[in-house]
Amino acid sequence: MESQKVALVTGASAGIGKATVKQLLNDGMIVYAAARRLEKMEDLAKLGAHPLKMDITIEEDIQRVVETITSKHGQVDVLVNNAGYAVYGSVEEVSIDQARRQFEVNIFGLARLTQLLLPGMRKKGYGKIVNISSVGGKIYTPLGAWYHGTKHALEGWSDVLRLEVQRFGIDVIIIEPGGIETEFEGVMTDPMKENSGNGPYKVFVDSLIREAGKVQFSKPEVISEVISKAVHARKPKTRYVAGSMAKPLLFIRYWFSDRFFDRLLLSRVK
Secondary structure, three states, rough: OOOOOOOEOOOOOHHHHHHHHHHHHHHEEEEEEEOOOOOHHHHHHHHHEEEOOOOOOOOOHHHHHHHHHHHHHHOOOOEOOOOOOOOOHHHHHHHHHHHHHHHHHHHHHHHHHHHHHHHHHHHHOOEEEEEOOOOHHHHOOOOOOHHHHHHHHHHHHHHHHHHHHHOOEEEEEEEEEEEEEHHHHHHHHHHHHHOOOOOOOOEEEEEEEHHHHOOEEOOOHHHHHHHHHHHOOOOOEEEEEOOHHHHHHHHHHHHHHHHHHHHHHHHHOO
């Protein structure tokens, strides 16, 4: 009889992360939910998950979480790297400190956690590493340079990791969500206004907020179901695309020129 798989989901206090914890619990896994806000995961504990406090930018937090899980189970079978956020504002106006933290959360923290879990996966000859990227890892939008930069970086980083670890029985899977109803969408507008809402790039702020109000976002469960499908596939795809506007945007980006995509984006600015 196959032993129960152990999963770790980061950024589990809301949105895609929380939905994924619930989904993997329903799939019969032992699930650890990591996030900064323990109080936001009390509902997950009641469902049988194991909440752990972790700031993905703090080395001691990351090591403690890894040690807690590996001391009980030996290794993590499924890692869902979901923790992340977006800094929006013009390149000119977003501070380098803000930009640096964006990379610390969205890339370097994720990378460090993965480094610490890889030896156990290699030893077992099994592992699924699911990196939550974004359609924003393939496209670009005004005021999103630092966020898009982290997601473009994650795409390339994940591709290289896939080549390096596949011989050890480890799959690296990239998930590219489109527009999703999460806290993420709500918290990007305030920093955007703070950074660029009253300066020379105000026209972009106004247009992005206006256009966002027209979009019908998908539920986080759309992505958690895709993650479940990928994790349980014998030979998962390297990339999965889901969520509002994701496939149409990627189609346009793939088949049309940079200048065409530029014009499409700038046509929304009034």
